Amino acid sequence: MKIARIDTHSVKVPYTFGGDHKGEGLRTWTTNNILLVRVETDNGIVGWGEAFCYACTDAVRAAIHNMIAPIAIGQDARDIARLSYDLQQKLHLFGRYGITIFALSGLDIALWDIAGKAAGLPLHRLLGGAGRDKLPAYASLLKYRDPEKVAARTKLAVDEGYRHVKLHETEEPEVKAARLAVGNDIAIMVDTNCPWTPEQARHMTLKLRQYDLYWLEEPIFPPEDFTAIARLREGTGVPMAAGENNCTSFQFRDMFAAGAVDYAQPSVTKVGGVTEFLKVANLADAAGVTLMPHSPYFGPGFLATLHLLAAHGGPGGMIERYHLDLEASLYGELVMPVDGGFVVPTGPGLGRDPDPDVLKTFGA
Ligand SMILES: [Mg+2]
Known part of the structure; x- marks a missing residue:
């Protein structure tokens, strides 16, 4: 073949x-x-x-x-x-x-x-999984730079059934607004996308710590400065997440060796596909780090992530779902949350081919 x-x-x-x-x-x-x-x-x-x-x-x-x-x-x-x-x-x-x-x-x-x-066989079966037909997920909010909007969207996500909500914000008022909007029973994560020097990151992390973050994501530039993230994690006690910008499993190895993170975030469309993702998952397991895929996608990358998480034997892990509304979906209901989670596709391979009408209408 x-x-x-x-x-x-x-x-x-x-x-x-x-x-x-x-x-x-x-x-x-x-x-x-x-x-x-x-x-x-x-x-x-x-x-x-x-x-x-x-x-x-x-x-x-x-x-x-x-x-x-x-x-x-x-x-x-x-x-x-x-x-x-x-x-x-x-x-x-x-x-x-x-x-x-x-x-x-x-x-x-x-x-x-x-x-x-x-x-x-569906991909998750091919990879040795069969026991999970639904996966927990978290809402990954886009950036608003507006406490009121952040509060409203966080609340909306919780009303939709999510118990974990991630913000893409870098200022304290937005994080505070989210926490106040949904109370203490909802997990809140903050993804900052590498804005700070190690010193700025320390200052901001200590400021944000009072909001009980489930994790803080990519606080430092450059993302490969694992020693700095490890120091921040150790010094503040705030759980850290990173990995979407890592170069293959080799950089994950170094990140784990540095003790930089609690959550490993390989991204199947960036790290080298399913093959490289599987290597990262094994390394994460061996390092005692929770696999938490980066998956703000709506194409085959999203389906692949569902299968990879369904096939993963370790504990933890949630699907990242961008909290936005698309005009059309390549996969119909498969990208729609069900009680804050996602159904694992059961068809062969990724489970479904992209909708040809959507390919045609939105082709660019
Ligand atoms: Mg991120």
């Missing part, structure tokens, strides 16, 4: 989130952008993957067609782990993290979809 063809489909779906789409440069998004990777084998099986893109769709797309496809086409579609290694080695001079690995991730997810379809 050889890889015969690799295509990409860019989809940009408008969304609302109860705030305005004001941002800074590349962070101003009015659409949810998904770069789908469609892989077809010589015996006619089609798999779908997702490569991280947000604001870099064109670059990742070029990487898939110009760097990944020439090496992958003609290779055995079943030999996924070797192909991942081979691509990483052959392409390392173009960067071990970022565009190259995003592109590779898209291919890898598609190949696992194909593997599941070829075996007639």
Whole structure:
């Protein structure tokens, strides 16, 4: 079963989130952008993957067609782990993290979809899981920079059934507003996206500590300064989460060795797909760190994360669901929460193919 063809489909779906789409440069998004990777084998099986893109769709797309496809086409579609290694080695001079690995991730997810379809099994079964048909989740709020809006959205998420809510805010008034809005029984996480120096992070973490954070995410720039995060964690006692910007399992190894985090956040569309995610999950288990996937996605990356968490034997772990409303969904109800959780797809591979009408209408 050889890889015969690799295509990409860019989809940009408008969304609302109860705030305005004001941002800074590349962070101003009015659409949810998904770069789908469609892989077809010589015996006619089609798999779908997702490569991280947000604001870099064109670059990742070029990487898939110009760097990944020439090496992958003609290779055995079943030999996924070797192909991942081979691509990483052959392409390392173009960067071990970022565009190259995003592109590779898209291919890898598609190949696992194909593997599941070829075996007639949903991906989580293929990976050794069978006992979980529903997964807990948390609402991942977008950035509002407005305490009133943050309070209202946090409350809305709780009313919808979520017991864990993550804010993307960097100021105290917003965090305070969320805590006051929902009381002490709801877990609140704060994702800061690497804004601070170690000293600023210490100052802010001590300020936020009174709000009983379930975790503080990526407080320090650069994200790979694991020693600084470890020092912050040790010095403040606030649980730390990170990993969405880590370069493959090797950087997770270093992050765990530094004692930097309580929660490991591999991102299947960024870290190297299912293959690399599985390596990270094993390392996290061995390090006693809870696996907490990064999955603010609505394409194959979201479905892959559902399967990976369903197949994971360790405790803990929740699905991250962006708290926004899309104009259309590639997967219908599969991306909609049920009592604050998500149903694990049961069809072969990722469990469902993207809706062709949505691909067509929102193709960009
Ligand atoms: Mg994050």
